[in-house]
Amino acid sequence: MADQPVEFLLQAMQFMVALFIFVVGAGVLYVAVLYIIDRTQTEQTIRRNYPVLGRFRYAFEHMGEFFRQYFFAMDREELPFNRADRSWCYRAAKGVDSTVAFGSTRPLNQTGEVIFVNCPFPTLAEDSVPASAVTIGTHCEKPYTTSSLFNISGMSFGAISKPAVLALSQGAKAAGCWMNTGEGGLSPHHLSGGADIVYQIGTAKYGVRTEDGALSDEKLQQVAAHEQVKMFEIKMSQGAKPGKGGILPGGKVTAEIAKIRGIKEGTDSISPNGHTDIRNVTDLLDMINHVRKVTGKPVGFKAVIGAWGYLDTMFAEILRRGPESAPDFITIDSADGGTGAAPAPLMDYMGMTIKESLPLVVDKLNEYGLRDRVKVITSGKLVTPAGVAWALSMGADFITSARGFMFALGCIQALQCNKNTCPTGITTHNKNLQKGLDPTNKAIRVAAYQKTMTKEVGILAHSCGVPEPRQLKRFHARVVMEKGLSTPLDELHPPVATNHQLVQKITLEQSGK
Structure with missing residues (x-):
């Protein structure tokens, strides 16, 4: 017992x-x-x-909804992109419900906030129309016509991975928008999806350079021979690093990237801080016309606006030469644009934001009577419908985004772009990390993001009483001033009419020579 x-x-x-x-x-x-x-x-x-x-990331992210007021940043406090904007991008890319409940977390009384003016008689669904088509390069042998409002900005193969380029290419084709190659040259991965392509010529002229770094007409013609390549963009400067060339660490310069760029494998790829053959306005116009003559396709330039007196000089020179000498487009980048790697002083302190530079350039083109001739493309943190609609209201013809499409690819703003350690496989050449980025799946998200953007910009336009987004004007929006009261954009930035006396004076001066 x-x-x-x-x-x-x-x-x-x-x-x-x-x-x-x-x-x-x-x-x-x-x-x-x-x-x-x-x-x-x-x-x-x-x-x-x-x-x-x-x-665990998704569990903690969900818990943050309940505990952020005690331990985490609020929806609209994070930088460079807050949680609210990123969440919209993710939802748009996944094609899920983008509605919100209870009330907006966006403050409506902070200086600089944009408010759109709803019309008492909004555009009905049956009266709405798709975005109108715009032709770029009317003086070219092969002009480019597209109706796409929202397109993929320059991201070089090298700065981003092969799977990322493949996904963007396939997604752009599905969405009907263009993708910009960035300054790293044209790779087979850009062409694989069949999308329209804008070829960017950076200061190092990667992909279209001779052995000593000069522009090669032969290679320009080879690139232009691709039917998918619709335009050429000469990059003068970039918003995140105005006055500094592109930086690609040697660890990311693989044999394939080196071959495409025309440089040595494993060595730092650092572009000059400016074009050695473009030192003034005359050189810039000469280069634009040379590339256009060699390729037969539209040519423009990209720049962040800082000192802007050269715009008067350039536009006056165009009037002297004739409208056919003008750039077919100008891409205006914002000082708060993004990049894979840049010196902090340039990223933090150099250049104008798009809120200042876009109306300035549009008004200058109007003043010199060149607005119809030169199309305006703009970029810089315009990743939500409100930002895109604002840019259209201010006079942009097209908007491009890099980081918005990175969010569509799955970017979590880990800030590892320059270290080859990107956890989402977007900005790394580590094969193990790239495995997580499936191009086929992410292409669907890229297309969904672009289509949702276009749809919701249309919703804003219809609420303002216009049938399509390109009819948005400055009087359709207001901006909050210091005391929390708003002012119409057309009062803050009065539209500028053509100065016919100025145009006539310059034209007469030229004819008298």
């Missing part, structure tokens, strides 16, 4: 040990199954690159 309690205790201990082994075994099996599921799925990059562990 005395042995029974001992025997019972031993049996209980054996049961507990067996139960423990079973639970541990089941737990290990469960984790193993999750690992296999995460490693093989293609929907979420973080889970694929970091199986099991990546799942």
Whole structure:
């Protein structure tokens, strides 16, 4: 009898040990199954690159909705892009419901905030029309006509990975928008999806350079021979690093990238801070016309606006030469634009933001009577419908975005772009990290983001009483001033009419020579 309690205790201990082994075994099996599921799925990059562990990110993100007021930043406090804007981009890319509940978290009384003016008689669905088509390069042999409002800005192959380029190319084709190559040259991955392409010529002239770095007409013609290449963009400067060339660390210069760019593998790819053959307005116009003559396609230039007196000089010179000498487009980049790597002083302190520079350039083109001849493309943190609609109201013909489409690819704003350690596989050439980015799946998200953007910009336009977004004008929006009251944009930036006396004076001066 005395042995029974001992025997019972031993049996209980054996049961507990067996139960423990079973639970541990089941737990290990469960984790193993999750690992296999995460490693093989293609929907979420973080889970694929970091199986099991990546799942905690989504749990913590969900908990942040309830605890952020105590421990985390609020929806609109993070930089460079706050949680609210990123969340909209993610939802748009996934094609899920983009409505919000209860009320907006956006403050409506902060200086600089834009408010659109709703019309008492908004455009009905049956009266709305698609965005109108715009032709770029009316004086070219092969002008480019497109109705796409929102397009993919320059991101070089090298700065972003092969899977990212493939996804953007396929997504751009599906959405009917163009993609810009960035200054890293044209790769087969850009062409693979069949999208329209804008070829960017940077200061190092990657992809169209001779051995000593000069512009090669032969290589220009080879690039132009691709039917998909619709335009050429000469990059004078970039918003995140005005006055500084592109920087691609040697660790990201693979053999393939080196071949495309025409440089040595494994060495830092640092572009000059300016074009050695473009030192003034005359040189710039000469280069634009030379590239246009060689390629037969529209040519423009990209710049962040700082000192702007050269615009008067350039536009006056165009009037002297004739409208056919003008750039077919100007891409205005904002001082708060993004990049993979740039010196902090330039990124933080140099150049004008798009809120100042866009109306300035549009008004200067109007003053010199060149607005119809020169199309305006703008970029710089315009990743939501409100930003795009504002740019259209201010006079832009097209908007481009890089970081918005990076969010569509799955970017989590980890700020690792310059370190080859991007956890989402977008800005890294680490094969293990690239595995998480499935081009086919992400292409669907790229297209969905672009289409949702176009749709919701249309919603804003219809609320303002116009049938399509390109009819938005400055009087359709207001901006909040210092005391929390708003002022119409057309009062803050009165539209400028053509100065016919100025145009006539310059024209007469030229004819008298």
